[in-house]
Ligand SMILES: NC(=O)c1ccc[n+]([C@@H]2O[C@H](COP(=O)([O-])OP(=O)(O)OC[C@H]3O[C@@H](n4cnc5c(N)ncnc54)[C@H](O)[C@@H]3O)[C@@H](O)[C@H]2O)c1
């Protein structure tokens with residue numbers, strides 16, 4: 001395998017590129033000789049290697065986190081916040097290098113990678129602040145001469161398992177919340193994109209986060225997860241990834257009754273009302289579909305357009321889609337990078353073939369134009385129906401499926417016809433329709449007339465089989481906190497009510 005010499009050469013600070021796990025403040029080799037090669041999906045070249053840790057090394061990471069817990073939780077919230085803010089500042093200062101690492105391992109265009117570094121850093125700032133506001137309550141006592149209340153305490157070690165599509169922000173949204181709450185973390189990033197996680201570890205160390213508080217373990221995914229799920233000392237598991245793996249981890253965590261947060265797949269409907277300008281709606285739908293080449297849990301998967309404007313909408317969508325540029329994310333003026341690997345391209349092709357074989361029309365999407373083997377040209381299908389994979393599955397590719405509907409009740413039934421319930425988009429200016437759809441859609445997040453919906457203040461998460469719990473927002477830190485109730489009895493009359 002040809003090893004690209006380009007990665008470290010392109011960094012201002014080559015020490016951000018690390019090819020070891022990070023456990024207890026030390027860069028760690030695998031002891032069994034197993035390793036994984038990390039590929040730049042745009043070129044197919046190897047950009048580095050990571051070791052796979054052995055079972056006892058994963059347990060050592062738990063030992064390290066356990067040892068660090070006492071000291072970390074004992075710090076005042078503002079002391080933890082200072083370290084988190086130092087980490088935030090370093091992320092910002094090294095934005096260019098972090099974005100370069102991300103584009104080379106994930107493939108997304110460099111401007112999108114810069115955006116993700118900002119987005120990831122914004123969670124660190126948010127939770128540095130929120131950590132100072134984990135207030136307990138005073139409870140009016142029903143017991144004579146007693147004072148009642150609650151204290152919030154860190155749950156303990158949190159295992160964080162993350163995907164490859166947002167290699168940095170999916171880690172910071174969890175880790176910053178857990179660490180602000182006083183919990184040490186063990187991160188298991190996706191094998192496709194470990195280098196963003198390892199750069200986060202390097203910067204955490206420079207920020208003065210003590211050894212054992214932020215650990216990155218690498219290894220065979222099922223093996224690592226089994227160990228972490230079975231470990232009684234790991235009290236919380238937060239996972240972002242596919243619904244298939246999420247179910248597995250939920251089952252495995254049952255044995256030790258962990259606090260489980262799951263951010264899983266989506267199958268977002270994008271609903272366009274009859275009152276909408278078809279061009280405005282089509283441009284928004286293109287933006288909601290093709291971000292990160294469609295490899296986004298929020299990607300508009302099923303585009304449901306009122307029959308009265310369907311044909312015009314499709315024409316504008318096709319025109320806008322034709323203007324998208326596909327290529328290596330390190331080059332300028334690229335809208336869509338590669339898919340993560342060849343299997344993702346094959347899956348996208350099979351979803352398109354399935355739709356066409358069941359009667360969908362291929363309006364645009366010529367794969368002979370793809371600039372490399374991991375690239376998939378944007379596809380527009382019309383006449384998509386519930387029998388097709390493109391309707392039922394999260395395609396996680398630049399494949400847009402459009403369907404016409406007759407009225408609000410029909411589109412509500414269509415939108416809810418999925419096991420997923422992460423995010424939905426609604427485009428209409430009719431306030432009654434907005435309210436009706438907002439209430440009827442079975443989704444954790446509904447965005448009306450806006451493609452952008454995420455950010456640190458937002459309770460991000462899904463219903464149905466899209467997950468459990470919420471990340472970000474004022475409740476995100478609760479995933480890592482226990483409520484301890486206290487009753488102080490025999491206080492005499494000073495206890496008051
Ligand atoms: N809801 C959200 O916030 C959100 C955000 C980003 C991605 N996602 C979802 O993530 C999926 C894409 O990411 P992916 O392909 O990396 O998901 P994935 O489920 O294949 O992998 C996610 C993580 O789980 C690990 N893993 C894989 N197989 C495992 C196994 N058998 N046991 C234990 N761990 C295992 C992987 O190494 C990775 O770290 C999509 O479904 C997408 O919607 C959801």
Ligand SMILES: N[C@@H](CC=O)C(=O)O
Nearest residue numbers: 165166296297298454
């Ligand atoms: N775009 C999402 C990640 C989903 O893949 C986010 O903003 O968190």
